[in-house]
Amino acid sequence: MTDTWPRLDVHQSRTHEPTPYEYKLAATLExxxxxxxxxxxxxxxxxxxxxxxxxxxxxxxxxSFRAEMNRLGA
Amino acid sequence: MTLSSSATADHIYATGLxxxxxxxxPSHHVAPGAMRKVTALGEQxxxxxxxxxxxxxxxxxxxxxxxPLSLGKHLGDRVACWYHGVEVEPDGTVxxxxxxxxxxxxxxxxxxxxxxxxxxxxxxxxxxDEEHPEPVELTLPEPLTDPExxxxxxYAEWNAPWRYAVENLLDPMHGAFLHHESHTMSDGxxxxxxxxxxxxxxxxxxxxxxxxxxxxxxxxxRTGVDWVDLSIPYPPSAGPGGPFGxxxxxxxxxxxxxxxxxxRYRRVADWQRASWRFLYRTVxxxxxxxxxxxxxxxxxxxxxxxxxxxxxxxxxxxxxxxxRLYRAAAEAQSAAGA
Ligand code: FES
Ligand SMILES: [Fe+2]
Numbered sequence: 001m002t003d004t005w006p007r008l009d010v011h012q013s014r015t016h017e018p019t020p021y022e023y024k025l026a027a028t029l030e031x032x033x034x035x036x037x038x039x040x041x042x043x044x045x046x047x048x049x050x051x052x053x054x055x056x057x058x059x060x061x062x063x064s065f066r067a068e069m070n071r072l073g074a
Numbered sequence: 075m076t077l078s079s080s081a082t083a084d085h086i087y088a089t090g091l092x093x094x095x096x097x098x099x100p101s102h103h104v105a106p107g108a109m110r111k112v113t114a115l116g117e118q119x120x121x122x123x124x125x126x127x128x129x130x131x132x133x134x135x136x137x138x139x140x141x142p143l144s145l146g147k148h149l150g151d152r153v154a155c156w157y158h159g160v161e162v163e164p165d166g167t168v169x170x171x172x173x174x175x176x177x178x179x180x181x182x183x184x185x186x187x188x189x190x191x192x193x194x195x196x197x198x199x200x201x202x203d204e205e206h207p208e209p210v211e212l213t214l215p216e217p218l219t220d221p222e223x224x225x226x227x228x229y230a231e232w233n234a235p236w237r238y239a240v241e242n243l244l245d246p247m248h249g250a251f252l253h254h255e256s257h258t259m260s261d262g263x264x265x266x267x268x269x270x271x272x273x274x275x276x277x278x279x280x281x282x283x284x285x286x287x288x289x290x291x292x293x294x295x296r297t298g299v300d301w302v303d304l305s306i307p308y309p310p311s312a313g314p315g316g317p318f319g320x321x322x323x324x325x326x327x328x329x330x331x332x333x334x335x336x337x338r339y340r341r342v343a344d345w346q347r348a349s350w351r352f353l354y355r356t357v358x359x360x361x362x363x364x365x366x367x368x369x370x371x372x373x374x375x376x377x378x379x380x381x382x383x384x385x386x387x388x389x390x391x392x393x394x395x396x397x398r399l400y401r402a403a404a405e406a407q408s409a410a411g412a
Binding site: 005006007008009010011012013014015018022023025026027029030031033034038040065066069070072073074 | 226227228229230231232233309310311312313314331344345346347348349350351352353354355356357359360363370
């Protein structure tokens with residue numbers, strides 16, 4: 001740990017640089033939140049209609065989306 | 075060496091109030107088994123962490139001839155000065171003088187050691203002066219202790235006096251101008267009437283005619299540590315959970331530098347919490363940072379005599395109140411030591 005001044009780190013919450021999949025998911029999620037609302041069912045449907053699927057290519061279910069958010073947002 | 079209570083009021087005003095707690099640096103700046111030199115309240119300090127995680131904070135000055143202990147060696151449970159090897163324990167006691175065993179320095183507590191607490195990822199220390207070595211009671215900001223609130227700490231170092239950084243927070247109206255292009259503050263009126271509302275722990279500075287649209291209120295809290303609380307709405311893209319809050323603290327590093335601590339917090343649970351955390355890390359943190367940089371650029375560019383030649387108006391009442399409070403505290407602390 002250096003003690004150089006000033007310390008100006010943009011990213012202090014990340015554990016890794018987001019993958020292309022994570023960037024894509026985040027951008028789509030923002031759009032879905034904006035256009036479809038904030039209910040879990042609407043969010044899952046919004047992602048699926050945009051064909052932005054889970055990393056394994058499967059359409060989202062409420063369970064799989066929840067699990068993935070818990071992983072990425074732990 | 076210790077914080078001298080004979081310091082002038084001007085010195086205290088410039089380098090930070092004594093006899094209270096201040097945030098110093100984030101906890102992760104001092105790894106287990108490591109030590110780190112820091113400046114705070116215009117003085118040099120050594121943060122020392124044992125390998126089991128226990129942290130201590132010592133004046134960075136060897137009791138022998140004043141060499142910086144931070145150049146010394148971490149011995150696991152004490153530090154050895156590089157110059158002549160004198161060993162100092164985390165509580166400031168000299169445990170050994172290798173060059174002259176049995177020397178009278180051994181066993182004496184000759185180095186100032188500040189009480190420390192670690193809170194939500196930050197190191198807080200109590201900076202007492204000679205007359206007030208015992209820490210005052212510390213009540214932590216509720217958003218940082220409430221299990222239903224989730225927070226990320228953002229820490230940054232600014233070349234601006236600590237008071238300018240606090241004044242900036244007691245000046246909500248700058249949000250509608252300086253941050254007008256930002257992701258959270260483009261809405262709301264650019265004119266407003268403000269009032270001060272006193273509380274048992276400080277005061278609110280708030281708009282009388284708008285709430286929940288922009289940066290519409292701020293509360294200054296003095297609870298053993300000085301902090302502010304405020305809330306700003308998120309756009310719908312941030313998902314469910316409502317506005318995000320900020321708990322802010324400022325470390326007076328020295329007369330011209332500050333460490334700023336902003337905990338961005340949100341009252342969220344379950345998948346809503348997880349999705350906010352995911353979005354925060356991936357896209358929102360960068361946007362918050364860009365807003366913070368606007369504050370930094372402005373404050374670092376303020377002339378040194380900015381507060382000597384002002385023409386204040388109604389929106390500056392929160393700042394005026396703050397200065398009066400801090401000035402009076404600095405005068406009182408200086409007089410007590412005279
Ligand atoms: S100055 Fe530290 S041991 Fe002499
Ligand atoms: Fe700001």
